[in-house]
Amino acid sequence: MAENTTDAPLLDVRGVTLQYRTSERIVTATHRVSFQVFPSDRFVLLGPSGCGKSSLLKAVAGYMEPVEGEFHLRGRRIHEPGPDRMMVFQEFDQLLPWKTVTENVLFPLLATRRLARKPARERALHYIHKVGLAQFADAYPHTLSGGMKQRVAIARGMAMEPEILLMDEPFAALDALTRRTMQDELLRLWDDTKFTVLFVTHSINEAIRVGNRILLLSPHPGQVRAEMDSLPRDGADAEAQSRLESRIHDLLFA
Amino acid sequence: MTRPRITILHDVVAFTDAHAVERPIPALERLWNRGWLRKIVIITTMALIWQGYTSYLDNDLLFPTFAATIQALIDNIRSGVLPMRAWASIKVLLGGYALGVALATILSVAAITTRLGNDILETLTSMLNPLPAIALLPLALLWFGLGSGSLIFVLVHSVLWVVALNMHAGFLGVSPTQRMVGRNYGLRGFRYVAAILIPAAFPSILTGLKVGWAFAWRTLIAAELVFGVASGAGGLGWFIVENKNQLEIPNVFAGLLTVILIGLAVENLVFRQIERRTVRRWGMQA
Numbered sequence: 001m002a003e004n005t006t007d008a009p010l011l012d013v014r015g016v017t018l019q020y021r022t023s024e025r026i027v028t029a030t031h032r033v034s035f036q037v038f039p040s041d042r043f044v045l046l047g048p049s050g051c052g053k054s055s056l057l058k059a060v061a062g063y064m065e066p067v068e069g070e071f072h073l074r075g076r077r078i079h080e081p082g083p084d085r086m087m088v089f090q091e092f093d094q095l096l097p098w099k100t101v102t103e104n105v106l107f108p109l110l111a112t113r114r115l116a117r118k119p120a121r122e123r124a125l126h127y128i129h130k131v132g133l134a135q136f137a138d139a140y141p142h143t144l145s146g147g148m149k150q151r152v153a154i155a156r157g158m159a160m161e162p163e164i165l166l167m168d169e170p171f172a173a174l175d176a177l178t179r180r181t182m183q184d185e186l187l188r189l190w191d192d193t194k195f196t197v198l199f200v201t202h203s204i205n206e207a208i209r210v211g212n213r214i215l216l217l218s219p220h221p222g223q224v225r226a227e228m229d230s231l232p233r234d235g236a237d238a239e240a241q242s243r244l245e246s247r248i249h250d251l252l253f254a
Numbered sequence: 255m256t257r258p259r260i261t262i263l264h265d266v267v268a269f270t271d272a273h274a275v276e277r278p279i280p281a282l283e284r285l286w287n288r289g290w291l292r293k294i295v296i297i298t299t300m301a302l303i304w305q306g307y308t309s310y311l312d313n314d315l316l317f318p319t320f321a322a323t324i325q326a327l328i329d330n331i332r333s334g335v336l337p338m339r340a341w342a343s344i345k346v347l348l349g350g351y352a353l354g355v356a357l358a359t360i361l362s363v364a365a366i367t368t369r370l371g372n373d374i375l376e377t378l379t380s381m382l383n384p385l386p387a388i389a390l391l392p393l394a395l396l397w398f399g400l401g402s403g404s405l406i407f408v409l410v411h412s413v414l415w416v417v418a419l420n421m422h423a424g425f426l427g428v429s430p431t432q433r434m435v436g437r438n439y440g441l442r443g444f445r446y447v448a449a450i451l452i453p454a455a456f457p458s459i460l461t462g463l464k465v466g467w468a469f470a471w472r473t474l475i476a477a478e479l480v481f482g483v484a485s486g487a488g489g490l491g492w493f494i495v496e497n498k499n500q501l502e503i504p505n506v507f508a509g510l511l512t513v514i515l516i517g518l519a520v521e522n523l524v525f526r527q528i529e530r531r532t533v534r535r536w537g538m539q540a
């Protein structure tokens with residue numbers, strides 16, 4: 001989008017090749033992938049399974065070292081996990097079960113010594129309220145539904161106010177109705193604070209709904225197939241959407 | 255284009271008192287659903303059988319009655335002998351247990367953080383875990399003499415391996431997502447272990463602590479049976495031997511009963527409470 005390209009890229013991914021090493025073989029997950037994420041982008045990595053999109057996200061998070069290429073966040077090279085890149089996982093067990101909702105959101109703020117206890121608590125409650133879970137602030141995660149757990153994880157990520165929020169198929173394990181609601185909620189939250197998010201999904205529909213920019217990856221090994229702008233959020237008619245969907249589908253599976 | 259047909263039903267059955275959504279279970283059934291009540295019934299039945307059989311046998315030297323055992327228990331508690339002996343045992347036990355758990359923690363943390371530590375733990379546990387603690391007692395006596403030093407040595411041996419094994423298994427079982435969450439916060443080293451690994455592995459750790467406690471308690475009583483007097487203050491095991499030598503058989507039974515009661519109390523009061531406040535509350539164990 002034009003409004004973003006005036007700034008320097010927030011996240012710069014340059015020619016990244018990722019490999020997994022097992023005892024028998026070396027599997028290449030992605031081959032020389034490059035892309036740039038600008039502030040306030042909702043950047044989506046889209047592709048079928050095996051395209052290395054999750055690996056790319058894990059590498060941005062610092063859990064994997066690329067064998068070739070580099071990741072730069074605001075010009076600094078990424079080489080280990082850190083709270084400037086908060087991660088929202090797909091798995092429901094990403095919340096620490098021994099902590100209540102508030103404690104879960106509070107914990108990274110305190111563990112990283114970002115804030116003192118009192119302002120940290122205020123901020124945690126603020127974000128819990130934002131995701132609509134104020135009533136459940138003192139509940140333990142096992143008493144929450146899947147959608148609520150993902151909301152807590154999003155609140156936890158946002159409360160840290162990271163440079164970039166990394167989301168690894170956060171809604172994939174939810175039922176279709178909840179997924180729709182969560183996508184809308186994410187966009188509503190984005191309208192509030194315009195945070196930068198790098199979002200991984202294998203759903204074309206989700207990519208179009210959530211993202212403003214989409215990177216298409218083809219599988220085995222993952223390579224960039226195309227980069228595109230998504231549809232404008234309002235005023236996108238059903239026809240334009242289905243046209244874009246089938247276009248993406250053709251690019252991925254042609 | 256045909257529209258989908260929708261039929262809306264208005265006369266949904268109103269749930270009034272007659273078909274209540276919730277109905278209480280009858281009081282008697284509710285009472286019988288309490289585990290502790292059923293267990294009390296079992297224990298009472300066993301006590302009655304004991305009393306009946308021993309009254310018929312009528313030989314206090316071989317098998318005293320339940321009533322005589324309880325009488326002996328009360329007398330020995332009143333005179334302060336049993337509490338003193340029990341305390342002597344528990345004191346040694348707590349020392350050995352604490353030391354064993356501390357060593358187990360160090361070993362298993364080393365095992366989860368380094369490959370060498372993992373090899374050390376695996377080798378040591380596979381070698382030493384099958385070795386009964388009591389078998390080390392002669393050696394312990396040689397090294398540490400007649401005293402609580404020997405007891406603590408065998409106690410540490412009985413606690414260490416089982417706690418370390420369970421702790422290590424617990425650490426290995428921590429979900430990859432939760433590990434990544436911890437590292438995402440920039441936690442490393444000791445803080446990572448304390449803030450993520452230990453609580454996440456707590457169900458396993460607690461199992462280890464429970465089994466370790468049971469092992470330690472048995473080992474201690476057995477060790478005291480072999481040599482009881484440590485600096486004039488023997489424990490419960492010694493109390494049992496002493497009374498058997500003096501043919502005070504009801505006291506022997508009272509001693510055994512105390513061993514059982516303390517074991518039960520720790521299991522049901524201490525560990526049950528810990529379980530309720532931690533793993534159950536967190537939904538990590540049903």
